[in-house]
Amino acid sequence: MVPRVVVTDKLRSYGAAPREVMPSVEHRSHKGLNNRAENSHQPARQRERAMKRFRSAGGAQRFLSAFSGISPHFRPRPHLMAAHDYRAEMTVRFAIWEHITGVATAA
Numbered sequence: 001m002v003p004r005v006v007v008t009d010k011l012r013s014y015g016a017a018p019r020e021v022m023p024s025v026e027h028r029s030h031k032g033l034n035n036r037a038e039n040s041h042q043p044a045r046q047r048e049r050a051m052k053r054f055r056s057a058g059g060a061q062r063f064l065s066a067f068s069g070i071s072p073h074f075r076p077r078p079h080l081m082a083a084h085d086y087r088a089e090m091t092v093r094f095a096i097w098e099h100i101t102g103v104a105t106a107a
Contacts, residue, residue, distance in 0.1 A: 003025055005025065006027045014027075014029060073093055
């Protein structure tokens with residue numbers, strides 16, 4: 001199946017490839033036309049962002065595998081609750097965390 005239109009960003013070198021490979025297909029180059037394609041890359045970009053400040057992919061994986069179980073504990077989705085309920089929930093969650101980690105007894 002041949003595409004009807006090829007959409008790329010404004011990089012000048014993108015113009016030559018569609019002309020040579022698929023001369024019958026229209027090529028559109030515009031700043032906003034490929035937003036749908038760029039949004040499909042967001043999970044990859046989030047993984048790249050998470051990889052920052054780690055020395056290796058293995059180190060990042062070890063940290064993130066442990067952190068993925070802890071992280072939701074401190075993110076109770078505040079947009080679904082009232083502010084006073086959120087504050088009360090976070091107080092309880094931090095008390096649980098301090099109890100588990102032994103911070104409360106060490107202080």
